Amino acid sequence: MTDHTPDEMMSIAAARALRDGQTCFVGIGLPSTAANLARRGHAPDLVLIYESGCLGAKPDRLPLSIGDGVLAETADAVIGVAEVFNYWLQPGRIDVGFLSAAQLDRFGNINTTVIGDYTDPKVRLPGAGGAPEIAASCREVFIIVRQTPRAFVEKVDFVTSVGHGSGPGDRARLGLRGAGPTLVITDLGILRPDPETFELTLTSVHPGVTLEQVRAATGWDLKVAPELEHTAAPTEPELAALRALKAA
C-alpha cells in the first residue's frame, strides 16, 4: 500500500468520481483540488466552471480563490457572474456540482451559514455563495468534506443548500430539477444516498480505516451498505500527480 494521508485519499477518491468530458461547477478548496486532479489525470476533457465567470478553466496550479487570474487566462470564455448562474447553471447545462460543507446531515443537506442559532450564532460562517443554486440545478452533486462528529450532524443548524430535504420526494416537491447529492467523499470513506430512503449510507471505507472509526466520526446512527466496499488505495501516479499539483 502507498504511504498517503487521509486528505490525499479523499482528494484522489473524489477525483476518480469525475468522468472525462463532464462539465463540473467547482467550489473552491477541496472540490477544486479534486477537480483539477481529475483533469490532470484520467479526465483531461473535464470542463471546469468557476462561479467567477470562468468557463473551461485549465489552471496549471491550484487557484487560491475562485477568481484567480490563472482561471481567466486559461478559460474558454470569461463571462459575467449573472450569466454563469442564469444562462449556464439555471437551465441545467452542468453535469456535476462539486461542493463542500461546514455541516452535513443524514439527508445531504448542507450548512455553510451559522453554527447555532441564526440570530445569536456560536460561529458565523461565510454564507451561501453559489451553493444553493448549484445544489438545486446541477444534474447531480458531489460533496467532499472531512468526516467528524461536528460536521456530520443529525440535522444541520441551518439549511443553506438542499440535499434530499427530509427524505424521498422532497426535491420534486420543491421543484429542484437536479438529482441532488449522489456521492459524499470524506477522509474516511464514501457515502451514497440509499435508493429508497435517501439517507446517506456508507458504501466504501478507505484503506486502513475501520467501520468503528467511521461510526465514531458520524453524528447519527450511520447505516452501512450490505456490500461494503474498500476504496482502492492511491496509486503511485495518482499520488505523484496530487503532490505535484499542490506544490505547483
Added chain:
Amino acid sequence: MARIVSLADGIAELVHDGDEVALEGFTHLIPVAAGQEIIRQGRRDLTLVRMTPDIVYDQLIGAGCARKLVFSWGGNPGVGSLHRFRDAVTHAWPVPLELVEHSHAGMANRYVAGASGLPFAILRGYAGTDLPTVTETIKFVTCPFTGERLAAVPALNPDVTVIHAQRADRAGNVQLWGITGMQKEAVLAAKRSLVTVEEVVDELTPVPGGVVLPGWAVTAVAPAPRGAHPSYAHGFYERDNDYYKQWDAISKDRDAFTGWLGDLVGSAR
C-alpha cells in the same frame, strides 16, 4: 461625461453617511483604495452591499463604518474567516451589524433588476433552504404562463457604486477586462458611481473580453494606481496572497486591528 477627480474628492462628494454603498469586485479589481478612503473620511451608518465581502469590507466593518451588510458570501478567500465581520455579528463590536443574506444567484439577479430598471428579478433559487426564513427580500411568485413557483428578489439600486477598473480615457470612458463579476450591472443599477482606475490614457485600445462603460453612464473617475491591491488588476499586477494570509492575524485580534486602523487613518494615500 464622467468628471476626473481625486480619490479623496470623489469619496467626499459621492459617499455620504447613511448611504447604501456597493463596492463591487469578484476577487479581481476590488476597489480597496476607495474603501480605505471611506474609512479615512470616517463615514458612518453605511449599508454596505457586495456579493463577496472580503478584506476591505472586514476593514470597513471593523472601523465602524457600517450598520448593515447585504451580501452572499463573506470570507477571506483561500484563507478562512473575516474576523472583524464575525466579531460584529456575534459581539456587536464596534457596532451592531444587521445582515441581509442572499445567494450569489440572488444577489446577481438583484443587480440585474436594478440595472434593468425593474422592481424585481426572478430565478430558480432558494427553494427548501432556510434563507427565506431569515431574509425578508426573498419571496416566491407563480409564473403566469407555466404556473411554476419561482423565487423573486427586489432590485438593488445603491445610492452609490464604487468599482475599480484598469483604465479610463480623459472623457471618463471606463475599460475593464479579465474577471468582471457584476461591476457593469452594479454601476448601472446605482444612482451615482465612482470608478477608480490604474491609469488615465488618451485613447482606449480594444481588449478581448473587455467591458466598456461609457463616460455618460459614470459619475466620476479617480486615478488610483494599485488601487485594487491586495487583490489584482489583470495586466497590471498579481494578487498579493501573502497580504490575505497576514490579514488573518491582524483581524483576529481587536488590538492588532485597532493599531492597523490608526496607521491607516494617520496616513495619506
